[in-house]
Amino acid sequence: MKTPAFLPCTDGARLGLGGAPLGNLFEAMDDAQARAVVDAAWADGCRSFDTAPHYGHGLSERRLGDALRGHPRNTWRLSSKVGRLLTPQAQVPREQHSYVNTLPFIQHWDFSASGVRRSVEDSLQRLGLAQLDAVYIHDIDAATHGPGAASVLRQVLNETLPELTRLKQAGLISHIGLGVNDHQIVEQVLRHADLDVLMLAGRYTLLDQAALPTLMPQLVKRQVALALGGVFNSGILATRVSADRPITFNYAPAAQAWVDKALGMQAVCDQHGVSLPAAALQFALAHPATQIVMLGVRSAAQWQAARQADREVIPSDFWQQLRHEGLIPAEAPIPGEAA
Template identity: 60%
Template sequence: MPTAHATRFPGCTDGLRLGLGGAPLGNLFRAVPDAEAQAVLATALADGCRSFDTAPHYGNGLSEQRFGQTLRGLPRTRFVLSSKAGRVLRPDARAARAQNGYVDVLPFTQHWDYSAAGTRRSVEDSLQRLGMARLDVAYVHDCDAATHGDAYPLVLAQVLGETLPTLRALQREGLVGAVGLGVNDVQVCLDVLAGADLDCLLLAGRYSLIDHSALPALLPQCVARGVRIALGGVFNSGILATGVGGGTEPRFDYGRAPQAWVDRTAAVERVCAAHGVPLRAAALQFPLAHPAVDIVVAGAQDVAQWQDSVAMLAQPIPAAFWQALRTQGLLPDTAPTP
């Protein structure tokens, strides 16, 4: 069975540890013209990006269509492509054009389905939208308690009993490379790892400059078991991109940021100002120091956002900055720093 080490998130042969996340190009919060979406993808490729992540959830398949339009004309060994299972799309002429935070979506409705048949259909439908014969990584999407509430124990049992075994079968058939979870919750990762092996995780928001909840238990286990991690949400849905003092309402986990996160970010910003470090640079570079983490995945709605992430990833940051964060209790002693 392939391991995550065999299908690492390579970023690029020249070492760029930045992947492109597909939610913004599925029209998350605002419509992105198709020409702009293709420009983002083309610019990312030109900058050395080789890891691309999408999902049926992102615009009801719109993101997958856009990714496929650019990527399927390239040599298949030039990029690593991931998508997700857990939601099945059904055509519906009366479907709302705005769903789940996405606007101008394709005419489908989403239905949770972690069954064996639903998992196979999800992967095969994704491949059709992408125009591809295989996924390098298939993630089980949003199978956590916060998403499913009281149904979580049943969802967990189905993920362990049907979803993951089906993805392993698809792996043996050559339709899927690595198998993992795509979630923004630590506990579901621990729960699944207690009952199954995973190759990798796409973990959003839970190991960032301000949120270290994955550090005590999950990341050490991933190192020990060889589970490689791609980190999404390193800006925690906006607060670490915009900061808290610029007049824009800070967002955390897709909503208005609670005051505790505002206060913590403000404290980090003061250290950034004292050392001349852009907040976005610190947010992108910090999690890459952990040995479990291969890449960070950044979403971009336009070329400028992508180029800013590339520049911030290369921004020099003095060691004194990280030490100041640690001294002020803003980083745990056990968190590695660049």
Template identity: 45%
Template sequence: MKRNRLGTSEVQVTELGFGGGPLGGLFAPLDDATAAGTLEAAWDSGIRYFDTSPHYGIGHSERRTGGLLRGKPREEVTLSTKVGRLLVPQDPAGRMDESFAVPATHRRVWDFTRDGVLRSVEDSLERMGVDRIDVLYLHDAEERFEDALRTGYPALAELRAQGVVGAIGAGMYHPGKLTRLVKESDVDVVMLSGRYTLLDQSALDELLPACGDRGVSVLAASIFNSGLLATARPVEGATFDYVPAEPRMLERALRMADVCEAHGVTLPEVAMAFPLRHPAVAGIVVGMRTADEVRRNMVAFGAEIPSRVWDDLRSEGLLDQRAPVHD
């Protein structure tokens, strides 16, 4: 699988990356055996970029990702995780976590201070059983952006300068906040959630031009907008940004599906191909829960998209005219 470099760093990622949210029990419980099979299927498919976070399943995703890496050549893997939430042990008392389908064995404490970042990295290394992290992100800092920029970013820059991590950046859904980070710091990469997809191209306004100007790479995450673009024919109740899609958004997705079908491709195939047409986008990151899901995504990722698909999407007003889609 093709690899691309992140910014001016030495770190490279495969164009399809593995998103570790589902490994933490996102939406539904996930047992260790199924998680291990999913990770092995991703490895066998050629994926070599694995993204995780302490937030995902209050440590479950990191632990499971580390389990895969202990049996693989470390130099072949690009591993990223995130900082901003510390995990503090607690008695679950029979309760489940508020965000993931796992027992509430820990609580999250927001912390973008230097000490918090260093502690988070140390904890992540221990959970994963590795001696280094390749990419480190400030995570979900929308509501704590000034703290993340003022104290979190300098801590990441310090770790990069020391060689503890190879590349640094932030993972958020807010293009405006990420644009500020790109303009006011020296990050290598941003992971943008759900804002450069077939259904939402708001990153074209400021973020993608800023990344192009500054030489910052973009990794497009949530490219299916949490579900609406994940099937060939979306149905009522399909989610957009984790809530049921509004009728107008569902209708738009169905019109896109019609265009795709007319050219012999599927909506998920086109959704995966679209972000990679932009020169600032180094890769896409897709969350995967089962080995079968990995295999389906690999088939979709490898599909050839006829150029007329892009032309028709544009002519029907379904794609921003500014979006680069042709070589």
């Protein structure tokens, strides 16, 4: 029997730990702080973890491997990504691609068959492991690659996916998928190939349901296991929305339309005594395509806050009011509603 790509927390909560903060995304943490985050999540029952070479140029992988290696291998799941290769360089900038104090490597794109095999083998070396539970092809969308996106897609179909299939047959990986911020590129790939898993960041959230009409039904029909990331849209849904502080959406200052929509949601939250992060997390989990939500946290306290948000009791009237005010689509599944 095929092993699942993800495991829920030991109490059944469908939450996992994302590894971007462990690679010093935006701000640095030392090894002890990083280890404390992983250990706290593990002690609280977390059993699914995600990382990538991109996250701190190998730093996240090293830290996660060190933290997890002592636990029985069949009791947890770990994913990483391909698409970027790391090359050693003695002097590197303090900040690279929004990661600070990275390991002494620079990165370059490589979706070739040889590059993919090297990427997986390098990741296993950094992690100190013999197998990855899932490997995602990382960031192949047009926003990332611009005019070269069509060429990247061709290479992904002709080289990357076939090589990952060979690595799967060799037992180095168990599940193959995409790790992207754009739902449209997933639909393009699905026209030509099957996927086991998908990590989609930011495109199915309380604020942004771009993936709802066309992609999410395909995932259910084709039994693609979905891990959602970015369910707080890089900050705007992570705390109480206030117009008098900087608000980020999609890793950048939020456009006014997103701010206005979030403020409308905050007003409904206030009427029903609901916290916005709880609404965001539970909405993302309510879709039948969603198997797990991966959370990027910097501390045990942030992990516990997310766990509390998952447990918060939200009245059904809250969701109905969001629908009535046009803040979420009528066809979007809501917690407690039969699919």
